[in-house]
Amino acid sequence: MANNHNRLSLYLSLTLLIGLLPEPIVAQTTSNLKSLKSCNNDNIQLSEISVDNLVNKLLTISNWMTNPEMGLANLITTLGEQTIVAANTIPNPWPTIHERARLGKVPVMMYHDILPKKKVSFDVTVKQFEKHLELIQESGVTPISLDQLIQHLRTGEALPEKPIVMTFDDGYIGHYEIVYPLLKKYNYPAVFSVYTDKIEGKIVGRSTLTWSQLQEMAKNSLVTIASHSVTHPKDLTKLSDRELQAEILKSKQILEKKLGIKINYFTYPEGKYDERVSAWVKVAGYEAALTMENNKNIFSNESKSLLAIDRFGQSGLKKAIAKTFGGLQLPPWKFGFDFTGQIIKNKITLQGIPLILISGGKPITIHADSRYQVKDIVAKNEAIAGVDGVFFSLEKLDSNKVIGPIFSQNTKKFVPGDNYDNNKLKNRPLVLISDDQVNFIPFNPENHNTIKGIKAEMPNVTDAFVGAAFLVINYQPQPPESFGELFKFNEPRHRAFWGIHRSGQPIIGVSYKRIGSVKLAQLLAQVGFRDAVMLDSGASTSLVYEGKSLVRYTPRPVPHVVALVSPKSASKSTCVVAQY
Template sequence: MVVRHFCGTIGALSLGLGIAAPLSASAQPPVCPKPPSTATESGEHSEHSSEHSSEHSNVLLAVRDWMIFPEIAVSEILQNMGETFIAQAEVAPWPAIHERSRRMRVPILMYHDILAEKEVFFDVTPEELEAHFQAIRELGVTPISLDRVVEHLQTGRPLPPKPVVLTFDDGYVGHYEYVYPLLQEYNFPAVFSVFPGKVNGDVVGRSTLTWEQLHEMKDDPLITIAAHSVTHPPDLRELPDSQLQREILESKHVLERELDISIRYFTYPEGKYDARVSAWVMAAGYDAALTMNDEEDRYSGESLSLMAIDRIGQSSIDIALEEAWGGEQRQRRRRIGSRGFDFNASIDKQEVEIDGIPLVLISGGKPITIHADSRYQVPEILEGTEAIAAVDGGFFNMEFLDSNHMIGPVFSQSTGEFIPGDGQNQKLRTRPLVLIGETSVKFIPFDPDKHNTLDGIQAEMPDVTDAFVGAAMLVKDDRPQPTESFGTLFDFDATRHRAFWGIDRDGKPVIGVSAAPVDSVWLGEILAEAGLRDAVMLDSGASTSLAYRGESLVGYVPRPVPHVVALLPPEADAASRCVVATTDGEPITVDW
């Protein structure tokens, strides 16, 4: 069921607008942000006014804004709400599309006439249609209902691994004679877009469904009936308001009256609409509308809004079925695993791509930090140590090019020295304090009043060997972190190369970088899907750097850094002495 969250509602649209009948409460359109006032307006109008005349004025002003100022319709409404807000909401404000849904590839296939002998190029024979259905089954694609994909577009919830929606336009008799039996045989749901003027015989053309056939089909749970206007005009945008109103409202009214069902969806004839047309569709009480684009095939998640859900012509079925992806819940399956830690696994490097973002991940071994005496490239910091891999670590003061001064407290077994933070500590409050011990890791909110001494961090972890303050939690307890968790962190929502480290669901340490620019919120979702149960963002942007066995794994020369998170091989003997850093050219060794 579509959930409509918007800034308000208005009453019947019949007031002074020539609409034949008032709309029901369920058909009330949103009162959305108004454009700048015209010269004839003055003052503010409250939708909560106790004056009846003021309420009517608000109704008229709101409707006028939708009809006279189409630029405030769907596209501007979505822009005003903001993509970040939509991405983090459990349900996107109607008719917006949830940002998570935009990362998935859910094709809605569009068919027209199905008949034994083609008359135009986009006709399909029954044999071709059955071949399409066989391909859907053989490729493991799952046809889903329009109800389900609309719910997905509003919530971002995952769908089956390879989903598709089947739609058939214009109400041809072949839809009953050929399509409907095949849908029953394969148990596939589908949408039939019908314009009642054709069923009634008022519009003469090709074959048509009858009301009796539609009655039989509408009782089948596989079938969804959508309104397709009354007479199927070639371009709704060219109609005056009175005729446009009839095509949109009366098609819903007639279908609901004749079939005794609720008509929730509208299909634009020939896919043509604009802000004025979509505003009338919203006002009529439709939950969503289907369109098409002759120039470009688009997946449903690429649509402007629920009032303009894109479809793909059936001639592109091969690539649509191949690319279909519903964001299946791989993450949820991975959550079953150890909640402890494993510092004895071998160190492995892998390159993966999730949602179009390539990642380089190195996992295994024992995590440590190295606080160098100056700034170096990460491979240089690893020279002379037993560390197999490292990623750039915490933030540092860039006032002096050769300074190793960190922002926030730092404790590294490479030096054995705890260095407290300075006056910038208060700005780091609640940022993740990373504590690494002999057999475990903790990520806790940094409290400058408690954690700026060695005693303070030892109170949190008695066997702590390394500590520093990270940028932000990307994943916490298997959950990607929402926008609000990043607070005032600079550029967290910008697309940049990012560095991170954390613990996967098997308890192994993981370090890595994004090989393409990505914002922090999206990166958290990707890392959760990649199997990390906790992940911290490190210094990123120009500092983003990752090294493995002495080689840099980034395709650019990053900014030199003084601090890294490194992975030691598990075979390092606990009693051995290991060189892990240099200061003033002299090696420092520590006992394990």
């Protein structure tokens, strides 16, 4: 009776805990079950692995209901992972920009008047503007709203692969007669910054919008209205505090009263501001402010803060399109592993360190019969990308002997390591790969130097090797003491690495600049690695994508590669055997 009472208490606790979960976590868990698909084949259907995963998850839920002790433990574990991930997406203290957002390059384009014939240098003709929109569409660029950009800058959340923000200053009639209809045609969002004295007819000269036109535009979800002050002073920094209060606060009040909407953004006239001016913007209750620098095109992610978001002049559109990048194109958090994603190359710079990351696909290893360039090894397989793998013997140039035990699916042969090397590798990361999962566990020379010992850890193992060092374990960067006696582990070198992202997708990569292992671990954790290990680095560091080497030097030939194959290739067969 007492046992039943305890089980009931645990069941109710589990139910209550689920009820207390934030909706996004519950919704995401549910959507993960609903979205299990095959390896991106043309006909969308559940693959055998997906069906197995679905059945396993349903069985797990069933077991939770009948064994609430196990369910509660599993849920707490899951919540622990979710909490770690959620912590990485908590907005930075306003108005700072999130470190992960610094990975992106989102241009904010600045336009002024759009009219049939240019009157001044920064005007754009109707034909030119139409060509700009066509170029944006043809280049696969996605215009986003200012709200989306601010969310990205605050939390580091990824945007569409090639985003852009379009802004139009000063409230010209062409914004209503030309720009607004074209935006509706293309379904592109945009920001219109207006100064109120012009709309009210107190400042005459160039053409102007009317309140009725602006009210119509403001009702459309594609349109964001921003304050551009009351009178458009040439330099706000020259104004007194009383004058700043009138320009910044009063313009917001007028726009909100006339348009019946909240005005969240301010645009500095001629881009001029200082700490005192931005302090008034903050006091007024704006969430962000746009600026600009003459003859400079600066990506929004490089801005000083949300109160000084930089922009591109309209003449810089081609550069903006060529360089735009919305951050790592990976889904957020996911249970287990995802070996069905498109293989994508990202080049990012974090804290001054350029990293090249290739994500997606299915991970495999290739143990060659000698030492070759990674490019040559990858070329003889259906792999899309590859990085140099395990440490190897330098005794003979044509030897494929590696340090520690190795098992690769291309040879289907387990090769044990020698005892001398194995003892030095104790507690280094033993990497175990199967068709649907990857494990990183501490290497034990006594248990892991036979195929039987390897299969005891992962019965369906297809690949195994010992990496150089753990960099990230369960989202946490590893401290200096964890590297043990690894030779010069914190000396600046080009570094190679691979692991599993929080999305469940594999990532291989290299540092494009010399870096110590501890700093690299911190950067990879910041990027969102769930687990990561270092591979052979220094002179061996090599990364290949679609047949091209991505390093600027000729690396040392190697006998072993960690590669990514496309989901379609992986669905056809376990692996295409390399021939040499």
